[in-house]
Structures are given as structure tokens and as C-alpha cells.
Amino acid sequence: MNYRRLGKSGLPISALSYGSWVTFSTQLAVDAALETMTAAYDAGINFFDNAEVYALGQSETIMGQALQRAGWRRDTYIVSSKVIWGSVPDPKPTQRGLHRKHVFEACHDALRRLQVDYLDLYFCHRYDPNVPMEELVRTMTDLVHQGKVLYWGTSEWTPSQIMEAYGVAREYGLVPPTMEQPEYNMFRRDRVEVELAPLYEKMGLGTTIWSPLYYGVLTGKYNDGIPDESRATLPGYEWMREIIESDEGHSRLDKVRELTRVAKDLDTSTTRLALAWCLKNPHVSTVILGASRVEQLRDNLQALDVVPRITNDVMAAIDEILGNKPKPPESF
Numbered sequence: 001m002n003y004r005r006l007g008k009s010g011l012p013i014s015a016l017s018y019g020s021w022v023t024f025s026t027q028l029a030v031d032a033a034l035e036t037m038t039a040a041y042d043a044g045i046n047f048f049d050n051a052e053v054y055a056l057g058q059s060e061t062i063m064g065q066a067l068q069r070a071g072w073r074r075d076t077y078i079v080s081s082k083v084i085w086g087s088v089p090d091p092k093p094t095q096r097g098l099h100r101k102h103v104f105e106a107c108h109d110a111l112r113r114l115q116v117d118y119l120d121l122y123f124c125h126r127y128d129p130n131v132p133m134e135e136l137v138r139t140m141t142d143l144v145h146q147g148k149v150l151y152w153g154t155s156e157w158t159p160s161q162i163m164e165a166y167g168v169a170r171e172y173g174l175v176p177p178t179m180e181q182p183e184y185n186m187f188r189r190d191r192v193e194v195e196l197a198p199l200y201e202k203m204g205l206g207t208t209i210w211s212p213l214y215y216g217v218l219t220g221k222y223n224d225g226i227p228d229e230s231r232a233t234l235p236g237y238e239w240m241r242e243i244i245e246s247d248e249g250h251s252r253l254d255k256v257r258e259l260t261r262v263a264k265d266l267d268t269s270t271t272r273l274a275l276a277w278c279l280k281n282p283h284v285s286t287v288i289l290g291a292s293r294v295e296q297l298r299d300n301l302q303a304l305d306v307v308p309r310i311t312n313d314v315m316a317a318i319d320e321i322l323g324n325k326p327k328p329p330e331s332f
């Protein structure tokens with residue numbers, strides 16, 4: 001494993017990390033969760049990602065039980081939660097959003113379910129237009145001062161929303177956001193490669209990127225149809241089937257097939273190539289894996305060995321296949 005700094009913070013975060021979005025509760029109960037987390041931890045992964053909304057709190061509960069059973073020292077791992085959607089079905093207005101009340105209560109609920117005294121990372125899972133930025137930044141600052149959160153950040157915020165938070169923090173002497181959690185994979189490049197680019201320098205923004213395999217499509221497992229027991233067959237994930245079976249989905253699968261040739265030339269798999277491609281971006285602080293079983297996790301860890309094999313020529317061949325390389329900004 002290698003470790004990167006989370007933006008300009010001093011926090012060493014493993015280049016690969018492990019998240020529990022679809023998997024914990026829906027696919028993995030506590031024994032299997034402990035098995036995958038242990039395989040991750042033993043390989044040097046130090047960051048486990050979670051959110052209040054994942055399986056409506058169950059995902060945090062399972063991760064908390066696994067952490068207890070693992071018995072790892074608290075100073076050896078980083079754990080996160082995210083707030084906005086709430087953790088109950090049909091939340092009332094006080095039970096969701098980024099107002100002071102819900103952010104405080106969601107943080108306390110996450111601490112209880114994860115069985116930890118503090119969250120290393122706490123994310124605003126989306127932007128909430130109903131909450132004044134000063135209220136949110138003050139709330140996050142209070143949580144930091146109370147020792148309940150070490151670093152706070154955002155997920156899928158626009159650059160101007162992040163800069164607004166940063167500006168408010170600077171104006172009132174509050175704690176600014178440290179990291180953003182954007183989707184980043186071979187099919188979704190613009191946010192990380194173009195839109196957020198000025199913020200890496202300006203504010204030292206770190207990124208914890210999600211869905212590096214585009215929900216599993218970049219493994220190649222959907223190339224010949226939708227296999228049993230894959231994410232696209234899970235109840236509630238019918239949208240994924242629609243994505244795969246759309247015209248755009250078919251054209252993406254054609255690209256995945258072509259990427260398989262590149263992977264073969266490098267003596268690796270499409271999965272590892274797709275993960276290594278994300279790791280190649282120096283503005284990515286950590287790539288959050290989402291394995292639904294321990295074999296997948298072990299397989300994905302080997303992406304680390306593929307990174308040095310992605311030369312400029314290989315990058316160019318991948319760009320040619322994907323056809324979505326963002327243009328560099330115009331300079332004057």
C-alpha cells in the first residue's frame with residue numbers, strides 16, 4: 001500500500017480505501033463485512049467510508065460491530081460518515097438536511113452506530129440550498145472543536161459551493177472543508193479533471209473518489225449480459241440495469257471490451273486497469289473500493305502494481321478508446 005496526503009492536510013490516507021454503500025447490510029452481514037475489512041486492513045487500507053443513509057444506518061451499525069470485533073487500535077484507521085438524507089424511512093424535515101439540528105444529531109447517531117468517539121472525516125453528502133453557509137460551517141467547526149470530527153468535507157458539491165464554504169470559514173475564522181468526495185472513473189472525468197482543478201492549488205482540496213469501477217461496469221462483468229448476483233440484479237438498483245441496457249450503456253460496454261485488450265497487453269484485468277487509471281491521477285487522495293466479497297477486494301488491491309505500467313502511451317491509448325479526455329483550459 002502507499003499513502004497519500006488528504007489534500008494539504010497532514011493526514012496520511014491509503015491510496016485505496018473501502019466503502020460500504022450498497023454492500024453492508026444488503027449483501028454483507030457482520031461476519032462477511034469483518035472478513036472484507038480485515039483483508040483491506042491487513043493490506044494497509046486505513047480508510048473505511050460510510051454514511052448515515054447507507055441501509056438507513058445499518059451499514060454504520062455493521063461497520064461498528066466489525067470494528068469492535070477486529071479490535072484494531074483506534075489510531076490505526078480512519079472512518080467517515082456523511083450527512084444529509086437521514087437514516088429513517090420518510091424522514092421529517094428535522095431529520096434530514098444540513099441544518100445545525102440534523103448535522104449534530106446525525107453525527108451523534110453515527111458515533112453511536114460506529115462505536116467510535118470521533119469521526120475522522122465527516123462529509124456533507126450533497127449541498128443543501130435551504131441552509132445558510134455560515135450556519136453549516138459554524139456547525140462543522142463546533143463539531144471539530146468538540147473533538148467529534150477531525151476533518152469535514154463535501155460530496156458532489158460544485159466548485160463555487162466549496163469556495164463559498166471556504167470563504168465563509170476564512171472570513172469568520174472557522175474551520176474550512178478539507179476534502180470533496182466526487183464520482184470519478186473512466187466514464188466520469190470532468191468534475192475531477194476540470195471543474196475542481198483550480199481548488200487543488202487554491203485551497204489544497206483533497207479528494208476521496210467514489211465508484212471507480214462505474215458501479216462494476218468497468219470490471220467487464222456486464223459485457224455479455226447481466227450476471228446473477230451482480231449489483232444490477234439487486235432490488236432497488238433497477239436504475240443500474242437501465243443504465244447498462246440504454247444506448248449509451250451499450251456504447252460504454254463496447255469501450256469496456258476495447259479496454260480489455262489494453263489490459264491484456266499489460267498482463268492485467270480490466271478491473272485493475274480501471275482502478276490503476278484512477279490512482280494515476282495525483283489529485284486523487286484515495287480511491288474508495290466497493291467490493292461485495294473478499295475475493296473482489298483482494299483482486300482490486302492488485303491494481304497498485306499496475307500503476308507503473310500505465311505509461312503515457314498507454315494513457316493515450318485509453319483516451320483514444322474513451323473519447324472523453326477533457327480539453328485543457330484556454331490560456332491567455
Ligand SMILES: NC(=O)c1ccc[n+]([C@@H]2O[C@H](COP(=O)([O-])OP(=O)(O)OC[C@H]3O[C@@H](n4cnc5c(N)ncnc54)[C@H](OP(=O)(O)O)[C@@H]3O)[C@@H](O)[C@H]2O)c1
Pocket residue numbers: 018019020021022023049050125155156181209210211212213214215216217219221229230231232271288289290291292293295296297299300
Ligand atoms: N459520496 C457519494 O455520493 C458516494 C456515492 C457512491 C459511492 N460512494 C462510496 O464509494 C464506495 C465505492 O462505490 P461503488 O461501490 O459504487 O464502487 P465501484 O468500484 O464502482 O463498484 C463496486 C462494485 O463492483 C463490483 N466489483 C468490484 N470489484 C469487482 C471484481 N474484482 N470483480 C467483479 N465485480 C467487482 C461489485 O459489485 P457486485 O459484486 O455486487 O456486482 C462491487 O460492489 C461506496 O461503498 C461508498 O463508500 C460514495
